[in-house]
Amino acid sequence: MFKDDSLSNIGKRIKEERRRKGLSLQELGKLSGVTAGLLSKIENFRAVASLPVLFNIAKSLEVKMSELVEDVKNDKEFSFLLIRNNEGIIEEREDSVGLVYESLIHQDIGNINFRTNIVRVMPNTYREPIATDAMESIYVVSGSVTYGIGDNEILLNQGDTFYFDGSFPHSVRNDLEVEAVLFKIYLLKLNGA
Numbered sequence: 001m002f003k004d005d006s007l008s009n010i011g012k013r014i015k016e017e018r019r020r021k022g023l024s025l026q027e028l029g030k031l032s033g034v035t036a037g038l039l040s041k042i043e044n045f046r047a048v049a050s051l052p053v054l055f056n057i058a059k060s061l062e063v064k065m066s067e068l069v070e071d072v073k074n075d076k077e078f079s080f081l082l083i084r085n086n087e088g089i090i091e092e093r094e095d096s097v098g099l100v101y102e103s104l105i106h107q108d109i110g111n112i113n114f115r116t117n118i119v120r121v122m123p124n125t126y127r128e129p130i131a132t133d134a135m136e137s138i139y140v141v142s143g144s145v146t147y148g149i150g151d152n153e154i155l156l157n158q159g160d161t162f163y164f165d166g167s168f169p170h171s172v173r174n175d176l177e178v179e180a181v182l183f184k185i186y187l188l189k190l191n192g193a
Contacts (some may be wrong), residue, residue: 009052013068015043017061026127031060044093045103046132046166048113048190054165098125100174115186121145121174132166134186146173168190 018028018039025036025043032039033056041047042057049057058065088102100120107114113132121143129148138147140156147154148171149164156162164170166186174180 032056112186119182120179129169129171134188137185139183141181
């Protein structure tokens with residue numbers, strides 16, 4: 001059973017509507033009063049928008065807010081979740097060229113959205129620092145990557161686990177000729193953006 005990620009669908013719908021209207025993040029930001037940075041986080045599943053932010057985005061895109069949130073539901077009518085090999089959903093993230101995110105599990109628990117991903121970091125890749133609204137935990141399944149947080153560079157090798165506050169801008173780099181595979185857990189607060 002694969003549970004649809006309603007919160008990700010909001011970000012996807014905003015991105016699709018913005019592109020359909022031919023707007024850049026900066027242009028939508030000016031129209032909505034929401035920074036381009038926050039819009040990018042919402043579209044790339046790194047933040048959850050508050051209702052006032054969603055209202056301003058919908059108004060600026062000239063769509064009903066209900067169209068952006070129609071699939072959001074609180075479906076707790078399952079006793080387990082099974083994702084077989086290759087059944088995850090590949091997420092398009094414009095801010096992470098060279099990284100492939102495969103979404104596995106996503107579940108709201110109280111005011112926290114629990115998300116898990118397999119992240120493949122391609123050889124010789126560097127992703128500029130970004131920030132999220134999540135606490136993040138990484139387990140290195142294979143390969144090696146270097147995470148940069150502030151003035152710190154942390155080399156992570158196969159079998160290492162790294163936990164950090166994603167609100168601090170963080171970069172990722174794979175200097176090797178082989179891809180690195182990470183298992184990531186995000187704990188994202190739902191109480192507004």
